[in-house]
Amino acid sequence: MRHWMIGLTVLAVASPAAAAPQTWLMSVDRWGNAEHTLLTLDTVDGVLSGRFGDWALEGRQDGDRLVFSATDGDGVPYKFEGTQADGVLSGWADYPDTSNVGPRVRHGFRAQRLEIPTGAPGRRTYSPERFSNTFTADLAPAMVIRPGDVVATRTIDSGGIDEHGDVVALYGNPQTGPFFVAGAKAGDVLAVHIRRLRLNRDFADSLDGVTGRAMSLGLAARATDLGKRVRWRLDRQAGTARLENPPERLENYVVPVRPMLGGLGVAPDFGFAEQSAGDSGRWGGNMDFNGIGEGATVYLPVFQPGAMLFLGDGHALQGDGETTQWALETSLDVEFSVDILPSRPLAAPRIETADRITVLGQSSSMDEAVKAATAAMIQWLEQDYGLSVSEASLILGTAAEYRVATLAGRNAGMALSLEKVRLRDVPRNSTAD
Numbered sequence: 001m002r003h004w005m006i007g008l009t010v011l012a013v014a015s016p017a018a019a020a021p022q023t024w025l026m027s028v029d030r031w032g033n034a035e036h037t038l039l040t041l042d043t044v045d046g047v048l049s050g051r052f053g054d055w056a057l058e059g060r061q062d063g064d065r066l067v068f069s070a071t072d073g074d075g076v077p078y079k080f081e082g083t084q085a086d087g088v089l090s091g092w093a094d095y096p097d098t099s100n101v102g103p104r105v106r107h108g109f110r111a112q113r114l115e116i117p118t119g120a121p122g123r124r125t126y127s128p129e130r131f132s133n134t135f136t137a138d139l140a141p142a143m144v145i146r147p148g149d150v151v152a153t154r155t156i157d158s159g160g161i162d163e164h165g166d167v168v169a170l171y172g173n174p175q176t177g178p179f180f181v182a183g184a185k186a187g188d189v190l191a192v193h194i195r196r197l198r199l200n201r202d203f204a205d206s207l208d209g210v211t212g213r214a215m216s217l218g219l220a221a222r223a224t225d226l227g228k229r230v231r232w233r234l235d236r237q238a239g240t241a242r243l244e245n246p247p248e249r250l251e252n253y254v255v256p257v258r259p260m261l262g263g264l265g266v267a268p269d270f271g272f273a274e275q276s277a278g279d280s281g282r283w284g285g286n287m288d289f290n291g292i293g294e295g296a297t298v299y300l301p302v303f304q305p306g307a308m309l310f311l312g313d314g315h316a317l318q319g320d321g322e323t324t325q326w327a328l329e330t331s332l333d334v335e336f337s338v339d340i341l342p343s344r345p346l347a348a349p350r351i352e353t354a355d356r357i358t359v360l361g362q363s364s365s366m367d368e369a370v371k372a373a374t375a376a377m378i379q380w381l382e383q384d385y386g387l388s389v390s391e392a393s394l395i396l397g398t399a400a401e402y403r404v405a406t407l408a409g410r411n412a413g414m415a416l417s418l419e420k421v422r423l424r425d426v427p428r429n430s431t432a433d
Contacts, residue, residue: 021050025141025180025305026111028093035270036137038185038305039111041066052078053305066091080109087113114144116182121148131156131174131312135285136274137267137304141180144306147339151179154200155312157329158262163200173263173277173286173313180306181338188302189341190266192309196335197259197294204232204241204316204328211325213366213407232328234316241316241328255317259332260293262286262313262322269303277312280362280411284349288327288406289360289415290318291351299341299350309338322408344383348376351415358417360405366412370402373416384432385423395422 024039040050041057048059052070055078059068066089069079082091089111097103117124126143145151155176156162160169184190209226210219231244234257242254265284268275280286284300292298300307311334318327351358359380361373374396381392399422405413 023114023116024089024111025114026052026089026109027138028095028107028109030095030107033271034138036305041068052080082109082111089113112140114141114180114182116144117146117149121146121150123150123152126151126153126176126179128153128156128176131160131169131176132178132310133170133172133174133277134274135175135265135267135277135279135283135308135310137178137270137308138274139178139308141306141308142177144180144182145338146182148337150195150335150337152333152335153311155261155314155332155334157205157331158313158326159205159329161331163331165201165203175263175265175277175310175312176334177310177312178267178306178308179310179338181309181340182306184302184307184340185305186269186303187343188307189344189346190300190302190307190309191339191341192264192298192300192311193337193339194261194292194294194296194298194334195337196333197261197314198333199234199236199257199259199316200331200333202234202236203244204234204330206230206232206326206328207324209324211321211323211408213412214321214323227325232316234328234330257316257328258290258293258318260290260315260318261311261332261334262288262292262315262318262327264292264298264300264309264311266300266302266310267304267308276410277310278410280409280413282346282348286313286409287349287360287362287413288313288315288318288322288409289351289358289413290315290320290327290405291353291356291358291415291417295353297352299346299352301346302340307338311336321404322406325408345379346376347379348372350376350380355420356401356417357420358415361414361416362405362411364411366404366407366414369412369414373402373414377416377418384428385426386429387426395426398422 021042026037026039027034037053042049048068055070057068057070064083067081069077071077079094093107093109158173159171162168232241233244268283314332316328316330349360359376361369363369378392381387401417403415405415
């Protein structure tokens with residue numbers, strides 16, 4: 001079993017009498033697969049009550065020993081016995097067999113108490129000391145946050161280089177996080193509001209060349225010596241970037257920066273392997289879409305308790321498609337907040353800005369990415385406007401804007417946007433707001 005809780009801020013457990021309610025993040029080792037569930041415990045004179053996920057529980061506490069059970073919707077009990085020490089609860093879970101009625105199976109479990117902030121939401125600061133190269137629920141939360149908190153943090157670049165130019169993590173899009181969102185549960189939708197993105201160093205790195213998905217055979221024969229690292233100088237005051245050692249014809253080539261997050265995602269569902277920070281899917285991930293910048297809101301489905309939100313892979317600027325394989329890779333100062341929205345199916349990540357709604361179709365081929373984006377936008381129009389497929393097709397046929405999001409990742413990405421002004425005269429469902 002992976003001891004993923006190490007390093008989490010904890011509180012000492014109070015005495016059995018008059019104990020304050022406790023929140024724990026429990027990991028049950030089911031044949032080598034960590035299943036995470038939120039556990040709440042309330043102890044009064046040794047009597048335990050609370051919830052195991054969505055199920056009510058009851059039990060007893062005798063000193064450091066706890067015994068409790070929860071019953072599912074079919075009346076099947078799940079039983080637990082364990083001991084607590086130094087803010088960790090560990091022991092054995094007695095579960096029903098997954099395939100046979102009657103037999104029971106014992107699984108080890110380990111839980112860590114979460115410190116949930118109290119009082120009104122406010123400004124929180126997280127200075128990362130570790131980074132993750134995967135999107136996973138198997139890591140200790142870096143910080144517990146709540147809807148309405150404004151979180152100030154920073155990211156490093158895709159090569160693991162921080163704002164000082166020091167290598168502090170393994171290359172491969174290392175992410176800041178995960179942030180445990182109090183109250184978020186599987187089935188919810190997490191709205192991530194990117195409130196502020198700022199460059200925090202004076203250089204970025206990219207490559208010369210053209211990524212494979214955009215490379216013709218003829219061009220490939222002429223590009224055999226490409227793929228070299230290229231250094232850009234960032235003028236944070238002017239908001240521009242220029243080549244540090246430009247060839248003669250590009251001596252005066254200066255571009256305005258537009259910081260964005262290449263990586264933003266939540267932990268995938270139980271039963272799915274942890275995802276590389278270079279991969280993407282319904283849960284977000286290495287989306288590399290240049291529309292995920294300051295002022296954007298990204299909507300992602302929640303699969304795990306607390307969502308477990310990661311962000312990283314900062315870019316000072318990226319053209320559509322990230323055709324040079326690396327954009328202008330750099331580190332960023334980030335401020336974000338989150339909201340938890342009611343459950344609804346999300347076929348793909350959604351992005352909203354002041355003037356557009358966008359879905360991001362992602363697949364191994366561009367053809368399939370286009371299909372995924374089209375289906376996801378029709379789903380959004382069905383949910384928010386009550387449109388039929390026929391009606392939604394007429395909207396797309398007159399207002400759709402398709403943009404290549406990325407060609408450089410394991411998945412190709414296609415962004416499909418609609419200007420909000422095109423929808424102003426279409427009545428919204430009352431449940432959509």
